Amino acid sequence: LKLKPAVFSKDSCYLPPLRYPAICTFNGGLESERQQYIIHGGKTPNNELSDKMYIMSVVSKNNKKVTLRCIEKDLVGDVPEARYGHSIDVVYSRGKRMGVVFGGRSYISFAQRNTEKWNTVVDCLPHVFLVDFEFGCSTAYVLPELQDGLSFHVSIARNDAIYILGGHSLANNIRPANLYRIRVDLPLGSPAVDCTILPGGITVSSAILTQTNNDEFVIVGGYDLENQKRMICNIVSFEDNKIQIREMESPDWTPDIKHSKIWFGSNMGNGAIFLGIPGDNKQAASETYYFYMLKCAEEDVNEDQKMFTNSQTSTEDPGDSTPFEDSEEFCFS
Helix, strand or coil: CCEEEEEECCCCCCCCCCECCEEEEEECCCHHHCEEEEEECCECCCCCECCCEEEEEEEEECCCCEEEEEEEECCEECCCCCCECCEEEEEEECCEEEEEEECCEEECCCCCCCCCCCCCEEECCCCEEEECCCCCEEEEECCCCCCCCCECCEEEEECCEEEEECCEECCCCECCCCEEEEEEECCCCCCEEEEEECCCCCCCECCEEEEEECCEEEEECCEEECCEECCCEEEEEEECCEEEEEEECCCCCCHHHHHCCCCEEEEEECCEEEEEEECCCCCCCCCCEEEEEEECCCCCCCCCCEEEECCCCCCCCHHHCCCCCCCCEEEEC
8 A cells, every 4th residue: 555645736726625525436438537527516615515516536656656736626506505415426327417405414504503503513414415516506305205414324326326325313313223215317419317215225324335347336334333343244135137245255354454443444445445444552753643454245245354544643753754735635556
């Protein structure tokens, strides 16, 4: 595992550090921007919520660094309110593509906010937003099957459909075993959106999703309850437009992972997941974290678990390391 510095091109907009934004990838039209990243919403360092959308692409890449271009995309129409803990995906229908935004949490209305309730959050209304990335047009759809707001759910895009699994309902404080299929048809006229409630859902929130092959995904991590990590893993497979979720053999978690109260991570692509846990129980340095790379292949999921520790701790001499600026980002390769 290598850490490479990543810089932004001169024509890039400012991208603030964001917590819990919605992120997805899609293929752009230009050869140099074939793989693009969509970033929407999230929390800023000032604990404010963002309603902005950014499109990021790789301009150049070499052994020393990666150069990124970030463009802010203005939205018009039914603009999704500022939120975090939601999802954004891309669907493809009839040769067209469209972004789909769903779920998340937002602050209570400005009229309700006071000193005591300033940071109070609520579920966003369970509306489905279709976003045209080219023109920035956004349209909201109200579907009768979606009654409660959800956040920190798992979303999987398959052709013209989005599958929504699990999630947390703040209003009811539950993690329902949801499984929804939101299908988007993009004819010459207005789009058509419908939702189907499917059986066989699972209870999970804040999980990590990685794709292992064209028709198979793996769900790792997350929580069963607020203070209870979800130690089991699931395989999500698709065959003949049908979805099947089954439990898989869990990794041989290390004692540190088992006893940690929280964990976090991200999909690294190619069936690999990057996991992190706080190192507070091991060292006095409260800003130390321990990282693991998990390869989600059934035949060797127990063999490819490796641990890495970060080199930035609160006990380091500031003169020996360059402090991170807001505009600096790092990627894994």
